[in-house]
Amino acid sequence: MSGFLIDTNVVSETRKRNASPAAMDYLSRLESEHTYISVLTLGELRRGVVAKQATDKIMAAEFQSWLDDIEREYVGRTLTITAEIAHRWGEITSDRTRPVVDSLIAATAIVHGLTVVTRNVRDYQTLGIPVINPWN
Numbered sequence: 001m002s003g004f005l006i007d008t009n010v011v012s013e014t015r016k017r018n019a020s021p022a023a024m025d026y027l028s029r030l031e032s033e034h035t036y037i038s039v040l041t042l043g044e045l046r047r048g049v050v051a052k053q054a055t056d057k058i059m060a061a062e063f064q065s066w067l068d069d070i071e072r073e074y075v076g077r078t079l080t081i082t083a084e085i086a087h088r089w090g091e092i093t094s095d096r097t098r099p100v101v102d103s104l105i106a107a108t109a110i111v112h113g114l115t116v117v118t119r120n121v122r123d124y125q126t127l128g129i130p131v132i133n134p135w136n
Contacts, residue, residue: 003033003034003036003115004034004035004036004115005036005079005105005108005114006035006041006117007041007116007117007119008040008041008044008045008101009118010023010118010119011037011041011070012045012048015066020134020135023135026117026134027134032073035077035117036074036077036078036112037070037074037077037078038081039078039080039081040081040101040104040105041105042070042078045070046067049063079112081108084111085104085108085111088107089103089104092106092127098123102123102124106123106124106129110127110129114130115129115130115131116130116132117131118131119134121133
């Protein structure tokens, strides 16, 4: 498989009213059949919905509707954590502690041969993973 694994911070950017023009332009030029997200991105976004429910139920409902749209958009292109990914994660975290979600996304990109699209370039470059910052 070749293509792009879109990190949570990039997916989240698409919801912003004042989204980065550079990031939005970059995403618009990608062919959707070559873009993927991780189930972990869905989890991080869901965490945001649940957190918002405590303070603003209307905004939380809007956020959930947007998340539902993201899930539909990425049907067939949402990557799960497999045993192979778990093993690779163990390898890349054996030398030092890394954030769990970021390192699992990194392991997913490695196993599937994907380029990570993220604003957090440093999190992935140290692992030798191809990475693109769409804000640049």
